[in-house]
Amino acid sequence: MGQSLSQMYIHLVFGTKFRYPYINENVSDSLHAYIAGILKNLESPALKINSVPDHIHILFRLSKNYSLAKVVEEVKKQSSKWMKEQGVTGFTLQGGYGAFSISSYKVEIVKNYIIRQQEHHKIVSYKDEVEKFIKDYKLNNYDTKYFWR
Numbered sequence: 001m002g003q004s005l006s007q008m009y010i011h012l013v014f015g016t017k018f019r020y021p022y023i024n025e026n027v028s029d030s031l032h033a034y035i036a037g038i039l040k041n042l043e044s045p046a047l048k049i050n051s052v053p054d055h056i057h058i059l060f061r062l063s064k065n066y067s068l069a070k071v072v073e074e075v076k077k078q079s080s081k082w083m084k085e086q087g088v089t090g091f092t093l094q095g096g097y098g099a100f101s102i103s104s105y106k107v108e109i110v111k112n113y114i115i116r117q118q119e120h121h122k123i124v125s126y127k128d129e130v131e132k133f134i135k136d137y138k139l140n141n142y143d144t145k146y147f148w149r
Contacts, residue, residue, distance in 0.1 A: 006064035009047070011110050012072060013057050013133070014097035015126060021053030022083065022091050030086070031056075031079060038078050042071050048111040052121050057114040059102065072097055098130055100137055 016022045023031060032049040035058060039046045043063035050057050058075070062068060076093050083091040102110050113120070120129070134142045 004064055006062070007104060008062040009059065009102040009104060009107055009110075010062050010068065011057065011059050011100045011102050011114075012075070012097060013055060013099075013130065014072075014076060015055035015094045016053075017092040017094050019054040019126060020090075020092075022088055023051045023053050023056070027083070027086055027088065031083065034082050035075055035079050038075050039071070042066050042074060044071050047107065048114045050114045050117045052117050052126075055126050057117060059107070059110050059114055068099055072099065098133055100133060 028051050031051065035049055035056070036046040039058075039060050043065055044060050047059045047061065048057075049059075060071075062071065076097070080091060080093050124132075131142075133139075
């Protein structure tokens with residue numbers, strides 16, 4: 001095949017260190033826009049971004065030119081630096097993340113899930129949410145002592 005084709009959708013989730021509520025309504029929209037710009041520069045367009053005070057959900061299409069690890073590293077590094085520049089004192093992200101592949105026919109379902117995060121987390125904790133992802137995606141290497149740092 002002379003042309004390289006790729007269409008991989010990723011649902012990325014990561015939290016603030018110790019689940020501290022750094023992401024407030026005053027900064028969240030700008031943070032989402034900034035993250036979308038980071039992803040655009042990495043040829044990995046954002047489809048939906050939303051956050052609650054202690055974590056972020058991002059649905060994006062992964063570029064064929066960058067590894068998932070590189071994209072996540074850049075999103076976390078650059079957004080963390082940006083938050084500090086906005087005066088969010090002490091802002092730090094957790095070391096780990098969850099990245100889950102999404103079938104193209106489930107993109108709209110995941111977008112809607114991400115949109116409803118504020119309502120969702122009135123009922124379900126972030127930890128319970130992640131542990132459901134772990135179970136649903138049958139991840140065998142999940143270790144709470146490392147993930148929740």
